[in-house]
Amino acid sequence: NAGVTQTPKFQVLKTGQSMTLQCAQDMNHEYMSWYRQDPGMGLRLIHYSVGAGITDQGEVPNGYNVSRSTTEDFPLRLLSAAPSQTSVYFCASSYSLEGGYTFGSGTRLTVV
Amino acid sequence: AQTVTQSQPEMSVQEAETVTLSCTYDTSENNYYLFWYKQPPSRQMILVIRQEAYKQQNATENRFSVNFQKAAKSFSLKISDSQLGDTAMYFCAFKLDKLIFGTGTRLQVFP
Numbered sequence: 001n002a003g004v005t006q007t008p009k010f011q012v013l014k015t016g017q018s019m020t021l022q023c024a025q026d027m028n029h030e031y032m033s034w035y036r037q038d039p040g041m042g043l044r045l046i047h048y049s050v051g052a053g054i055t056d057q058g059e060v061p062n063g064y065n066v067s068r069s070t071t072e073d074f075p076l077r078l079l080s081a082a083p084s085q086t087s088v089y090f091c092a093s094s095y096s097l098e099g100g101y102t103f104g105s106g107t108r109l110t111v112v
Numbered sequence: 113a114q115t116v117t118q119s120q121p122e123m124s125v126q127e128a129e130t131v132t133l134s135c136t137y138d139t140s141e142n143n144y145y146l147f148w149y150k151q152p153p154s155r156q157m158i159l160v161i162r163q164e165a166y167k168q169q170n171a172t173e174n175r176f177s178v179n180f181q182k183a184a185k186s187f188s189l190k191i192s193d194s195q196l197g198d199t200a201m202y203f204c205a206f207k208l209d210k211l212i213f214g215t216g217t218r219l220q221v222f223p
Contacts, residue, residue: 033210033211035213040121040215041215042118042203042213042214042215042216043157043203043213044213045210045211045212045213048209048210050209056210058210059212088155090157092157092211094211097145097207097208097209098145098164100147100159100162101157101159101211102159103156103157105155105156106155106156
């Protein structure tokens, strides 16, 4: 049971480049979310999904896109990377509204 | 919008002692869920304890327990018999359809 898998673990981008952070879970969880973690600011919600085909914005959605074509996958796309997007990104999933989230191991992204 | 506040950026405790981390939240909803997560230096997010708002009984998981005061919108975490391995960031979180986190408390357990 792999849980929540995030790839890559580290990435360096140049300003203006685009890329996709991958997230996959094998637990058949309906709920999935993306967070960014910055020093002193905790984890801030970027986008979330309550099931395949359904996504919504979180607290800091600007500059990011998501889609949820399958239950298993929830990729996060950076359209045009900016230094302000330098952060650690976490993907997480939950089986139900009542359950806690299981987190991936994170992606450290640096935009230069 | 729901908000979660952790007013203690840093705390320290001696091994074997008890420490309490504070958390308050703001919501107009009646049914929701509250969580405490631990993030050690490895960066992995680990669920510590969970509380349903409709339950008056405080949740307990081994050395970890909560003091849930619904009217006051307070959800503190008590760690008993602190161990060196408890050194970590601790995040309080509130959940309706999405999970919202506080800014965290860095806990240092020293010998």
